[in-house]
Amino acid sequence: MAGQGSGNAGGGTVIDKLDYHPGRPLLRADDEAESSGRPSAEHSYAGSFFEQVAEGIQIRDRQKMQRQLSRYLTFAWAIINCLVAGSITCFSVYAPLFQKRLHYTQLRVNTISITAELGMYLPVPIFGFLCDRYGPGIPSILSGCFAGFGYILAAFTYRNPDWPFAVMVFSFVWVGMATSCMYLSAVTTCAKNFGRGKHKGLALALPIAAFGLSGMWESQVGSRLLYEKKPDGSHGDIDVFRFFIFLGCTLFAAGAVGFFLLRIIDEDEMIDEAIEELEQSGLLEDSAFYHRGQHHDHHEGYGAVHDEDEDDEEERQRKEEEARKKTWLLNEETSRFLSDRTMWLLAGGFFLVTGPGEAFINNLGTVIGTLYPPTMPDEEIPTSAATHVSIVAITSTIARILTGTLSDLFAPTSVPHQHRRGPNSLMSSMATLPGADAAEPQKRLEVSRITFLLIFSLIMSIGQAVLASGVVQDHGERFWWVSAAVGAGYGAVFSLTPIITSVVWGVENFGTNWACVATVPALGATLWGLLYSAVYQYAANDNVEASSELCFGRACYAPTFWAMVRVEELVAQARTCIEQRQLQKATQLAKEAASLAPTNQNVQALVQSLSTEESSGSQILTLIKNYVEQGDQTDGQEAVKLLKQHTAIPSDQISDVAHFLFDHDGKPTEIRDELTGAFVINSAAARKQLASRIQVGTEATRFFRLLWRRGEHSFNSILPVLLDANAWPNSETQTQAKRDAFLLALGKLLDPALEHGEWSMTLIARLLTSNAHDMAGLIDRDAFEI
Structure with a gap:
């Protein structure tokens, strides 16, 4: 009360406990407040808050x-x-x-x-x-x-x-x-x-x-x-x-x-989104130039005090960082x-x-x-x-x-x-298959x-x-x-x-x-x-x-x-x-083009491309044979490299490569796993070979278990085969293969000693999203909720 009387006597503003609001700045002026310390009838803090929100929305919309x-x-x-x-x-x-x-x-x-x-x-x-x-x-x-x-x-x-x-x-x-x-x-x-x-x-x-x-x-x-x-x-x-x-x-x-x-x-927003996408893809991990920028961002110590000059310096550094990120991104995209x-x-x-x-x-x-x-x-x-x-x-x-x-x-x-995905990624390969991108029926x-x-x-x-x-x-x-x-x-x-x-x-x-x-x-x-x-x-x-x-x-x-x-x-x-890996027909066409325009640069490039494709494709069979029969690790790694480069295998050698990869159940190794996955995912003819082997129920079970034991790349190759309509003689056979794979994947999930359950979940989810009607009657609605 003494404070109040002193305030009135001095003609100053009385500070009352009603003036305090936890969400309001203490030094904010309020010209409309009465000397009693209570807000005026014309002014309310809630109204002021919503006015600021509305004003912010208007500014943003404008x-x-x-x-x-x-x-x-x-x-x-x-x-x-x-x-x-x-x-x-x-x-x-x-x-x-x-x-x-x-x-x-x-x-x-x-x-x-x-x-x-x-x-x-x-x-x-x-x-x-x-x-x-x-x-x-x-x-x-x-x-x-x-x-x-x-x-x-x-x-x-x-x-x-x-x-x-x-x-x-x-x-x-x-x-x-x-x-x-x-x-x-x-x-x-x-x-x-x-x-x-x-x-x-x-x-x-x-x-x-x-x-x-x-x-x-x-x-x-x-x-x-x-x-x-x-x-x-x-x-x-x-x-x-x-x-x-x-x-x-x-x-x-x-x-x-x-x-x-x-x-x-x-x-700036477009560049930031692209950088963020690259961060999520993991492609930035190999960039020392980008990491130098990341270390530079955290050079300040805890508790630094900023003055106006330092704020200006921070703004300058922020602009330099934006320009550096843009330059790095554009250089990476060009490469x-x-x-x-x-x-x-x-x-x-x-x-x-x-x-x-x-x-x-x-x-x-x-x-x-x-x-x-x-x-x-x-x-x-x-x-x-x-x-x-x-x-x-x-x-x-x-x-x-x-x-x-x-x-x-x-x-x-x-x-x-999609241009930021690896060229050999499973998603990039499956995106080319009919219906592979459809999250719902087309x-x-x-x-x-x-x-x-x-x-x-x-x-x-x-x-x-x-x-x-x-x-x-x-x-x-x-x-x-x-x-x-x-x-x-x-x-x-x-x-x-x-x-x-x-x-x-x-x-x-x-x-x-x-x-x-x-x-x-x-x-x-x-x-x-x-x-x-x-x-x-x-x-x-x-x-x-x-x-x-x-x-x-x-x-x-x-x-x-x-x-x-x-x-x-x-x-x-x-x-x-x-x-389409039809190298024999491509060679005939190239010869005719060369006879008409032998000095045409594009014709010459085509002939050279064919020569490279044929020599590399024929080499793959020899490398895989040496790896499977003799265990030559170097040949196996070289074959993986060629397959991941989408090198075409001559059509008359596809069945031989499939024989060495599918019909020889050797010890599971990383090289064998990568060879199987790359061979199936990158070749339509290879998908036909695998489809022909899993059209019978018992064979489907054997190959399912074989590819599961071999590794993630091999198991993931099942899905492109199931979704590729051209790999199957008719739609009924393809649908039955899908149902068999669905049940086998579901059975794996019920295995108490299961490892890598996400493989089965991915296969089940993709089969359901590609065409759920093919799976009708396989799931008990009372036991499962999907």
Whole structure:
């Protein structure tokens, strides 16, 4: 009470026990409190707490909305960037004028297009590196500067025919670099901002489709607005000088704006999730570089006192740590990507399809020029290069959007972060089996993105076959068949390949990964472009109806496109046979491809690959035989290594390998266990061999116990066999084998001396999730609850 009277006398605030609240800061001011020490009627602590919670939620929602708005704003500008980036696809519109006005030979015209292709594709890994490490803004402004310089230099070179040919070549190197730099900055932005969502295919297909559209609208602007007038005032050829100035200014403006608008939203969160996934997978344990960072994080002692300078230092160290983690992750992802054999197979197929496509698009104008005699007036020719550039662009755009949408709807559900699994892991192998990924009965049609890729590659080959057959010669009105087929195939492949890259290997390092794959079209364009030029020039020199620069007739192009079609088909079929372990058939296909194109780099690589596969595959049988019969540990370890590298065993040796592994019940060893598991999991033929041995009830029991005793790898190989429908003669036999394995695993769980019960539990769980109806009647509902 004395304290209270003293407080009142002094006119100060009385501190009452009612003022204390355990959840409220002691030094917090409360201007609305009465002198009695009780909270005012207008203010309550509970109300203040919930107001703060509500305010926090509002702030969080507002920040989330801002991030979403930023995400869609960057997506919109990425599409705009792509809508102007593909100006190089207009090359066919003005390429004939290089011959007519500048008197370039076909070889010189192709030299310009090839150098543009090389400038577009070869530096792409550098641009991808910049996108991943420093964000897409810097590549965007660089692309604008490259395009502005290249097109303006090309414009003045065209206006001054006396300038050296090398100047025109040099200018198109910068144009090519600008194209890929602007395209990659836009596509990387979309992949990283939307690649982890449900509609990843469409998010990538839209900007890629916009890139295809750019050639259409730019060529139409050039031919309909920026044209030369004839003396009578009628519509003439495209004004190449003004067209180049227009393109240079447009691309520079788009790149400059992209510098400010293109950015990755929540990139730190994406990197942290990837690091966390790698930690859980155990892949970080081998990284001394990463462990150095972990030790660095804990250098401070207990009880350290921080001042403002130390807080600033901690903030600086935190930012350095984030940058270090990002650098480490991207380096690790790049290493894993380049060491993955399947990536090189994808790149090889991409080379075979895009090379002929690039050659066709770059030479579209001159191909159309061969359909009619050069003496025929231009106005009597029923088609034009600009029209077919637009047809290619439209069909390419439709195919890109269509494949992106269909792949989202029908593609099998991808396993998150599957690119961070070991190549020989059980889950990676089982993910390729029918129904292995289904957590519940399949309810929708599933079509792999690879299937879409093969379908559209076939469509493109059909278009080239139609052109090579000569049915469009003197019938330009039919040429749209060819343009549409090539455009659709070319667009779909350029849409599906980056989508597959992002799905299989992730989006964290997408710019670098996709850039590495995207370099191969440069080699294809060079090879097929030079082939076309040689065929064209040879026919032109023998053609009495044409000048030495121009060619007329089917001989100008047919050999080139027939070769494109057949070599593409043969190499693709051979690679499929290698993947299916059909080495004898793959060898026959490779020999035919080599007879048609012996100097083709991809054919040579195929032959070398076959030679390596055959020698290594034959070696496996000898190594396993030596290990089983003589106990040679070195040979056993070498056989394990080859099997884990997915080395193909010749089909006529599969049964012998199965005999040594399945029919010789020696002492269980780690090597024998790994050999059995790798042999079954990596080979469809091996799964058939094991399935044939467990179709009888007593044999099923014997092999179940054999594989259990041998070890975890051997026992885990049972599941891929049971789930592989192709390993069994019919569904009834497969179902019975599943039921037998289920009961045997259940019996193991009831064994009082059981060890490794998790093996049985895993098998039971996977059999139930794959198709629980097959297990009907095996479990007493009164005794078990599942």
